[in-house]
Amino acid sequence: MEKALTDGVEADFEAVLLYLKEARGFDFTGYKRTSLSRRVRRRMSQVGIEEYTDYIDYLQVNSDEFAALFNVLLINVTGFLRDPEAWEHLRTEVLPQLLAELGPEAPIRVWSAGCASGEEAYSLAILLTEALGVEAFRQRVKIYATDVDEEALAQARQASYGEREVEGVPPDLLERYFEHQGMRYVFRQDLRRSVIFGRNDLVQDAPISRIHLLVCRNTLMYFNAETQAKILTRLHFALLPNSVLFLGKAEMLLSYDSLFTPVDLKRRLFRKVPTHGVAQGQLFAHPVAPPRRQPANGAIELREQAFAAGPVAQVVISKDDEVSLINHQAESLFGLSARDVGRQLRDLELSYRPVELRAQVERVKVERRSLRLKDVEWQRGPNDTIWLDVNLSPLISERELLGVSVVFHDVSAARRLLDELEHANRQLESAYEELQSTNEELETTNEELQSTVEELETTNEELQSTNEELETMNEELQSTNDELQTINDRLSERSVELDDLNNFLESILTSLRSGVIVVDPEMRVIVWNRGSEELWGLRRDEANGQHLLNLDIGLPLSELRPLVRNALVETDPVGEITIAAVNRRGRAVSVRVVASALRGRNGDAEGAILVLEENRN
Template structure:
């Protein structure tokens, strides 16, 4: 059905699919270009044999794994190391030296790779900055924030392992210097990987990361419509520090956004942030707030921002719409907050009810428009970490209106501990005085007790004689028990031999099968790789054992195999099969028949999947 009430034709069924994805999984595709997005959804529907959008929504509701397959189609994660080498070389030779001079020799450097996919772009930035600064300075000064909406791509990026084809763009000397070669994978250096922080961020919905020197967002904007591109660029402008650099893909121009960015090198898509009038806190993430006075110079805004961020006490500012507008560094560290929490409603944060119920107090301050102080709030931050806080809530107003509420958390744990220790010392003094009084009485009775102790020792000696006889009896019983345990141990040894024979028998069966047999656990890690698989793909069993199936560098198109394996792991259907074009260990193109079935335990639960691969010789 098509709705033609507006100038553009809107497929109501397709829009229903997008709305369901937003409500069920939090993915908002409404800002993406409809033509390409609709084409990808239809392609996925044809792969599962469905023509109707409503029927496909029902299919998503009963097949949780279908979301992952659909997102893999919608989120095109095309990336590579140092993609467009000429642009990266210009960034290295011309842009980075000037940027590092502006930051200074000791200043921190913050970089954001937006839409990082499987991480090649973020690690390319790490290589360039390490080459410019040296390893020690890079580890001390640089933070690279790499974000994407695709959790599966982020998981692959965190592993930092890539095949030979994926690292083809890395010069040999850099490949040797920054990657460790493990079997068929190249893994980025772990000591440098700690400076690359991966996380989920939706450029359309989530708040941007702030105070960024270099922002790389290549070939991402082109998937959005013009209106959404404008919103994203406003957020990227907010994220950059004054004179920060934006690095786009070669398909993205910014010709109509000269009020936000000015070209550094238009050919290579490098832009600098244009200083703009001050933006009210939260304006990019909530409803716009228009200032009545003239904006102050950018240096004053930057100074005010850094002063608030570096304040010695934790502080959070809530606007009049109950959304978080500002968070300083102390609040981020104390409550585990981050830049993405700016712009979120207070009710969505754990801070709204822990360490104290804030929402009711904020409403009270807004209603009464006077300062409220909450004393001695006890907060159990960890198993052995109790913190005491004084919470100050102050209304922020101008001459007429309430702008918001400032919430300041003063850590009074040290003072509280001192008071507790003083009270405890007083109690100990009173107790000590009473103990001295009773000590005199106890000393008088001690002499009499010593007399009776001698008599008790004599009695004890007789009891020890009796105990010795009992111990000898127990020794004999223990000897008998030891004999029984030896008998049990002999039986267990016989059982172990039987199990070894059974394992050898199963190994002989797998070895004798000419077909390739692969068994994976629920995490898709290989637990069985028989000789037939070795002969077919040229990968030894010790190289495959424990590896993620989709990370193996074999001639089988693993991306097409993924839905078949996941179906075997999740669905009740006992067996599924497909035929795939592949390249065997001899480099020949062959047709391989793949049969996947669930690996069932004794209780009937699925414990993995069994794949049987056989080369079609017809």
């Protein structure tokens, strides 16, 4: 009863995984069930659900729950230069050797599988830039960073990290490779272009090919053994011969020595073991079993005929190295005949062609166990090459060695088929690599377009900001223009008022029959009315701006100096004097001069006003 309940729970859990695969394309069937079920249970408890079937209903109703569940299932635990000792060994030992093998100008392809939020990929970029220099890195290196979590990839593309996330980066590297923007650290944009992010499921999607360094740290441990084997086969295909695989410290490859050999087992660094085609099938010759009883003469002849008619070439060598038996296939294949029976093996061409047999026969006799020589190539003629598998088996009767059976299997047809298959595989691999290369170029183009879009968005935001500033400035200028227009209108009004006032004053001065002269503190004439023109015969434009005492008129101006000075210094603000003069007609006249101070708004003297009137008495 208890087993039935357990089976039912497991079936419900598998239904959840199947629903995630069908609804969102995430295939978790290859992950370890214990850790998966524990994480799903943890999420179910957070939303208050007990049964798997109820949780499927909850997922159907709440689409946002998928993101929360994937954050629990896909544990994106990473960091810059995580496990520093391993990264230091990669920097000081592995990378220099790898770069030396590639040459100074060869392109370098790196794959960070399971990159999460990108710290591992940018760590690789830092190490390679340190080893190559900035320019060589930008020209030679492509880092492909993949993960199944789109949300983590979106974060990785931003290349922006908080202070806590960059704690593992040494200060000098942090200063050289990150720009400090507010509370964030952003990876250098010129190096960021060499890091290409994309979604890739290690279980389902095709691997990226022709990789020199593949970093897949702490990812395999979440999968079961069968899925791990499948992923490792894909990673083996992705790597070029003798390229390097870098795993996490919780992952080992003890049972995959046919795919990878350790470079440094402690730090989980491995090299790819090159493959040499598909192994051929095992073919064995059966030794002649000793008879349990002496057969009749007819049976002996029957056995001899059966041996002679055997489908494969076979020769029996006695314990004294004599040729005891040769069947028809051997005679036809090696040019032997019945006359060669009884001869020593060393006297026959067969002893050294197609393969050196004497040492192998001796070894079988000594060790008393079968020996197989595979893929023996024999050039029988100019255009006649065959391949043989040679089986040597000891013939033993009641613990006594009777001789050695040598069987030659013609595997030429199988070899040609394998060559054709290998050729077809190479063509398929080449086509696949071209397809993969095209896909990678498209990914690169997509990344470049993404970067261009980001730059255009940034430029658009800057233009938008500039436009807003210009609009603000335009509004301020418009407001200033309105104010200036208002001031201009006021000035125009004031100008009109002043013109009216001037005209009014001019009318007053013109209407006065007396001469009126106004001087500034330096005694320069600033007003010269018509009465002064009539009295002295000097026009206004001739008098204005001239020093009063320099005017050539019939008035003894020197006598006016004390009167004007007193008015300017305000010792005697109003003074009067009568002096003899000569008017414009040359007639002697007596002129009464009244001087008073010209006061400003503050009451200070700003000049002097002289009123001159001819006495008629």
